[in-house]
Amino acid sequence: MFTRRDLLRRSAFLSLAPVVPEFLDRTTRAATPDRDGRVLVVLQLDGGNDGINTVVPFGDENYNKHRRELRIPTDKVLKVGEGIGLHPSMRAAADLIESHRLAIVQGVGYPNPDRSHFESMAVWQTAMPGKPDAANLGWLGRALDAAPRGDGPALIHVGDENIPRALFSRRAASTSFADASDLALRLPPPPAESATSTDDLTAFVNRTVATAYATAADLEAAAAKPDGGARYPGSGLAKRFELVARSIKAKSPARVYYLIQGGYDTHSVQAPAQSALLRELADALRAFLDDLAASKLADRVAVLAFSEFGRRPEENGSLGTDHGTAGPVFVAGPSVQSGIVGQAPSLGDLENDDLKWSIDFRSVYATLLDGWLNLPADEILGGRFSRPMILKT
Amino acid sequence: MNTSPWSPYRPADAEPWNLERAWTLRRRAGFAATWAELERDLADGPEKAVDRVLDGSCRLAGVPSDFARTAELLGDAAAGSSDARRLQAWWLFRCLFTHDPLQERLTLAWHDHFATSQVKVDDVGAMHRQNETFRKLGRGPFGDLLRALLHDPALLAWLDAPSNRKQKPNENLARELMELFTLGVGRYSESDVKEAARALTGLGVTQGRFTMRADRHDDGPKTVLGKTGNLDPDALADLLLAQPATADRLAWRLCNTFLGENVADAATRTALAEQLRGDGLHVGRAVDTILRSRIFFGPRNLHARIGDPVGFVVGSVRALECFAPRPPSTLLLAEWTERLGQALFFPPNVGGWPGGRGWLSGRGVVARANFAAALAEGRLHADGKPPDFASLAERNVKTREPDAALKLVSEVLSGRVLDPSSADAIQRSAGDAGSANDRLNRAVALLLARPESQLV
Numbered sequence: 001m002f003t004r005r006d007l008l009r010r011s012a013f014l015s016l017a018p019v020v021p022e023f024l025d026r027t028t029r030a031a032t033p034d035r036d037g038r039v040l041v042v043l044q045l046d047g048g049n050d051g052i053n054t055v056v057p058f059g060d061e062n063y064n065k066h067r068r069e070l071r072i073p074t075d076k077v078l079k080v081g082e083g084i085g086l087h088p089s090m091r092a093a094a095d096l097i098e099s100h101r102l103a104i105v106q107g108v109g110y111p112n113p114d115r116s117h118f119e120s121m122a123v124w125q126t127a128m129p130g131k132p133d134a135a136n137l138g139w140l141g142r143a144l145d146a147a148p149r150g151d152g153p154a155l156i157h158v159g160d161e162n163i164p165r166a167l168f169s170r171r172a173a174s175t176s177f178a179d180a181s182d183l184a185l186r187l188p189p190p191p192a193e194s195a196t197s198t199d200d201l202t203a204f205v206n207r208t209v210a211t212a213y214a215t216a217a218d219l220e221a222a223a224a225k226p227d228g229g230a231r232y233p234g235s236g237l238a239k240r241f242e243l244v245a246r247s248i249k250a251k252s253p254a255r256v257y258y259l260i261q262g263g264y265d266t267h268s269v270q271a272p273a274q275s276a277l278l279r280e281l282a283d284a285l286r287a288f289l290d291d292l293a294a295s296k297l298a299d300r301v302a303v304l305a306f307s308e309f310g311r312r313p314e315e316n317g318s319l320g321t322d323h324g325t326a327g328p329v330f331v332a333g334p335s336v337q338s339g340i341v342g343q344a345p346s347l348g349d350l351e352n353d354d355l356k357w358s359i360d361f362r363s364v365y366a367t368l369l370d371g372w373l374n375l376p377a378d379e380i381l382g383g384r385f386s387r388p389m390i391l392k393t
Numbered sequence: 394m395n396t397s398p399w400s401p402y403r404p405a406d407a408e409p410w411n412l413e414r415a416w417t418l419r420r421r422a423g424f425a426a427t428w429a430e431l432e433r434d435l436a437d438g439p440e441k442a443v444d445r446v447l448d449g450s451c452r453l454a455g456v457p458s459d460f461a462r463t464a465e466l467l468g469d470a471a472a473g474s475s476d477a478r479r480l481q482a483w484w485l486f487r488c489l490f491t492h493d494p495l496q497e498r499l500t501l502a503w504h505d506h507f508a509t510s511q512v513k514v515d516d517v518g519a520m521h522r523q524n525e526t527f528r529k530l531g532r533g534p535f536g537d538l539l540r541a542l543l544h545d546p547a548l549l550a551w552l553d554a555p556s557n558r559k560q561k562p563n564e565n566l567a568r569e570l571m572e573l574f575t576l577g578v579g580r581y582s583e584s585d586v587k588e589a590a591r592a593l594t595g596l597g598v599t600q601g602r603f604t605m606r607a608d609r610h611d612d613g614p615k616t617v618l619g620k621t622g623n624l625d626p627d628a629l630a631d632l633l634l635a636q637p638a639t640a641d642r643l644a645w646r647l648c649n650t651f652l653g654e655n656v657a658d659a660a661t662r663t664a665l666a667e668q669l670r671g672d673g674l675h676v677g678r679a680v681d682t683i684l685r686s687r688i689f690f691g692p693r694n695l696h697a698r699i700g701d702p703v704g705f706v707v708g709s710v711r712a713l714e715c716f717a718p719r720p721p722s723t724l725l726l727a728e729w730t731e732r733l734g735q736a737l738f739f740p741p742n743v744g745g746w747p748g749g750r751g752w753l754s755g756r757g758v759v760a761r762a763n764f765a766a767a768l769a770e771g772r773l774h775a776d777g778k779p780p781d782f783a784s785l786a787e788r789n790v791k792t793r794e795p796d797a798a799l800k801l802v803s804e805v806l807s808g809r810v811l812d813p814s815s816a817d818a819i820q821r822s823a824g825d826a827g828s829a830n831d832r833l834n835r836a837v838a839l840l841l842a843r844p845e846s847q848l849v
Binding site: 116156161164177185188201206212216268322352 | 839848
């Protein structure tokens with residue numbers, strides 16, 4: 001019943017011009033610097049990943065004491081540093097260190113840690129600890145508000161979750177898709193409302209709807225192109241990474257991609273669940289970086305993987321762990337200073353039974369914002385933070 | 394003069410009782426109204442319109458006489474089937490055909506508040522029973538609901554309560570009980586979480602039924618929020634219910650359920666919490682206060698909320714009268730709410746759905762447009778016959794003329810009058826292909842997909 005989408009998209013989008021300038025006729029335009037610029041992919045490990053069973057401090061005499069049931073035997077860990085080893089299911093991550101593409105930042109946290117998933121995640125997503133306010137925008141949304149405005153989505157969330165707060169922005173356009181099946185629009189896009197609405201919510205809705213339609217069309221086109229033999233595992237996370245790669249290859253203007261891997265809230269029978277998750281994570285990450293390397297695009301990409309908190313060193317009574325504090329953060333790509341960054345928190349020096357953090361998560365953000373994306377980190381984060389050696393100089 | 398923000402709304406020149414307000418009431422407190430229902434509400438004034446929402450008589454059409462019996466049969470069959478999709482379809486059947494849509498709105502709110510997912514519970518019967526508990530107790534004193542939930546097998550399994558045992562604590566339930574269900578974050582300490590976990594030891598589930606295992610309960614003294622005693626789960630619930638913070642949290646939840654983005658400020662919520670504290674945390678009477686208030690009908694609350702997927706899907710079917718004579722497939726409606734980002738019985742985590750602006754993900758936006766197309770093409774119905782919007786216009790405004798039909802559809806869908814330039818733009822986008830009916834249906838789909846229709 002509906003006429004061909006492409007035909008109508010063209011006519012219908014003419015009225016969207018004030019909202020999305022130059023959005024459509026991409027083929028006639030030369031690539032702008034944006035489209036060849038650097039990209040940050042952020043992966044959220046949702047639920048609070050157990051850091052000390054991910055990057056295992058097997059050399060710490062207290063590790064065996066705290067982890068009686070969940071201990072990873074020393075002969076099983078993949079050694080990556082003095083007394084430090086990766087979980088045995090992270091072989092692909094160990095390979096990334098071998099090939100100089102993975103940095104592990106130890107003991108990342110923030111002052112007065114909150115053990116609530118939602119508060120702690122809000123802290124990581126807004127980068128505003130101690131300022132609980134429902135109106136706070138996301139750190140990546142603010143970052144792209146501070147960037148020159150492109151002609152398409154600046155931030156793309158790839159996933160079927162609701163759009164994460166990290167991407168909430170004042171002006172920068174963001175959108176979100178899970179897989180190719182989300183992209184086919186069976187309707188000519190409705191004409192836009194007055195693009196100059198002064199009402200914030202109405203302006204948001206207008207902008208978001210227009211961006212969504214245009215990005216769907218772009219990604220659909222990218223997904224339809226044959227891809228030269230990239231090999232991804234069959235996991236959902238790998239498929240999402242693959243969509244990100246396709247979008248980058250198709251010269252999307254997005255500078256930030258956001259992915260979520262859920263399932264890390266392991267209060268009971270943690271070992272098999274975490275093992276499967278870490279394997280999925282490491283395998284997908286390596287496949288993604290290998291794919292981009294084969295396309296000569298890897299130099300444009302850095303990946304940040306974080307969790308809202310680690311878990312308590314002392315395991316609970318149900319073969320699981322309860323909410324804790326600091327944990328390791330991963331930064332991957334050929335531009336990172338590969339290996340271990342910072343000191344693992346000592347298991348013999350706990351605070352309220354929990355690990356002490358040593359690197360403020362905003363230091364990691366700051367390094368990536370100005371060192372990688374060339375955006376004004378201090379302004380975006382509202383303060384000056386140290387710059388750990390995560391990126392090659 | 395009563396200066397409480399919650400004093401009742403009285404129509405005035407600046408804030409008249411009009412289409413927008415009648416429409417807002419029915420969207421927020423239910424799933425949209427038909428044109429005839431809006432006309433009746435407009436004629437009778439706000440007081441009667443709210444009365445009807447509260448007493449379950451607001452719907453004029455599309456309430457089958459055997460609704461209660463059919464709903465029960467569908468629910469029992471779904472519960473016995475181990476197929477969660479049938480349970481989703483059952484709930485959408487209830488939303489679509491109940492005489493009391495407010496009850497389903499509140500049930501949705503409690504599903505969001507005590508967000509429990511079938512992903513881990515893996516027991517359709519338990520999810521069904523939990524849902525019926527929300528429905529049965531969701532409008533009375535909050536304490537009754539909370540105590541019932543602490544005996545609810547689905548919630549207990551979801552939050553690892555059965556593995557929380559004496560000397561082997563698991564804090565999952567204790568933390569979420571305080572953070573999400575009662576006090577709210579920052580109103581308790583980490584030590585309170587640990588002590589509350591001890592008080593909650595012994596709660597169990599055996600073959601899908603609640604059990605209290607005395608041998609696993611820690612009956613030593615515990616100190617929670619400064620009070621020491623041999624607390625068991627019920628005593629802990631009483632202690633939490635008596636905390637002022639619980640009323641604050643409840644007031645926040647109710648404002649979040651019925652009001653637009655940033656409409657109720659802290660002082661406004663506090664005023665509602667005071668009513669709740671003085672009234673045994675009675676939910677139904679607080680809802681009464683909200684729906685009659687100046688805040689609710691104030692200009693800042695109009696079109697100030699991004700509609701949730703269930704409201705968008707069910708509301709579109711209701712407003713466009715696509716429920717009769719042939720009902721749509723509720724299994725299909727359930728699939729659509731999932732594509733829009735709200736898979737019932739599968740909230741993303743114990744915090745529920747983030748909602749608000751989070752609903753408008755790219756896939757959510759595309760799915761809304763595709764739902765609009767499916768509705769207009771008749772693909773929600775088993776026979777695939779497109780709806781007849783000219784007849785809808787004839788029934789309601791005594792004309793089959795396409796422009797008048799489009800105007801009517803716009804008003805039931807968005808609560809606002811369609812301005813001529815937007816109407817022209819939509820007609821142009823709809824194009825000339827096909828019959829007059831095809832063109833009208835395309836225009837209706839475009840109306841439903843436009844940004845304005847996402848706001849309620």
